[in-house]
Amino acid sequence: MRAELIFIPSPGVGHLASSVEFAKLLASRDGRIFITILIMKHPFGSNTGALAQNLKEEAPKRIAFVDIPDLDEATRKELMSLPPISFFPAFIESQRALVRDIVTTILKQSESGKLGGFIVDMFCNSMIDVANEFNVPAYVFFTSGAAFLSLMLYVQNLKDNESKEISDSDAELSAPGFINPVPVKVLPSVMLTKDGTAFIVATARRLREARGILVNTVLELEAHAIKSLADDENTPLIYHVGPIINFTTGWATPDKKKSEEDIVCWLDRQPPLSVVFLCFGSRGSFDAEQVTEIAHALELSGQRFLWSLRRPSQEKEKMNLPTDYEDYNEVLAEGFLERTSAIGKVIGWAPQVTILSHPSVGGFVSHCGWNSSLESIWHGVPMATWPLYAEQQINAFQLVKELGIAAEIKMDHRKDQFTKLESTEVVKAEVIERGIRCVMDGESEVRSKMMEMKDKCREATVEAGSSYTSLGQFIEAIMDNIRV
């Protein structure tokens, strides 16, 4: 019997790519599974268009892609006038009727298939209602870690059961998903404002309605958080199926492939573990003053480096993504590129997985996005933390304090256009340099712990490993759904 699954990823780079990787993993694991991935077009535009195109070309036969039609102009305008925190849920709502129509057509066309369930992104949870209309279970694909999931549920619990909200302070929380007390300063900005808390609470309530939550994590990486979720009887079944990372270079457009070759050639000429890689995710960029401090830190450290340096969007309020510089001299002090040409390379959008897998790379200065963290762990590259937005501060805390696999540059830095909590400080060259030295130390405990974690995560994905087994349990559940 053939099981049809409908995937509804969010239209963000990290969300879309890891959902597609997950679909590929599922399809390769069981020949009875057929998947349709619905691709939403973000009204602000983003680089997910090119990414989606590449992913479509690479995907195996049993995975189909359907583009959700564009919104009409009036709806688009209305959405774009909303404040950032209300925009995304309203955008997802606007896709509901379109999704319903697409799924109806898929079912008409499917020869013998039965709908086994919807797999909806953590932020597309109103699609649970559409799954209900088709009378099939909805599972959430949670593209962050179990500790962050448990934190969302904790914030919701505080609000719903104790009428409490957290506000910015120097206090510490005793949150069930963490071994150590969690400083409020490392909570995601969204949990520290009224509007943001309302969003988190509403999202967490919906997450609890899912039949199961597929978390992109590994039992051995987040044993404490996963156990605390399992102990909460109001939490759906948790499947720990990670790490789902972008194993191939699904992002690469032809010109990017060319620059990838240059980067690999350069890395090939560097000694093993000698290069520090700096990259700050799909939305990471800095103003000129901060760029100067990073450049100065690199020179002070004398370290070989590969630096993904991107230009901030000129239209800050519009959620536009950073772009590549045509000429780095626009932002770098005169002489920097010449002085460092023997030891460093500055690039734009990075082929990150290729870089992290290269033997010359010995450390990763990162914004601590969850995908980037998993990619670094998978390749055993210790990290230095510099969070910017979303849940990256709590990820940094987890990597440094809970797991000991990252050195700290900052854990509480914020560059978050959606709240007024943005950090005003410029992180000084000396602080960055110290982090670079720590992460590049060949003998450090951080490095040995990272290597241990790499082995554990790899073991989890092979037969009888924890993620392999959890995925098998999920497939069984899907097959049970179509038998009834």
Ligand code: UDP
């Ligand atoms: N990425 C990349 N090149 C870049 C920046 C990011 O390939 O220059 C990839 C990275 O490998 C990861 C994803 O984009 O897979 C970013 O996801 P993450 O969760 O780390 O951060 P986000 O961009 O969602 O904040």
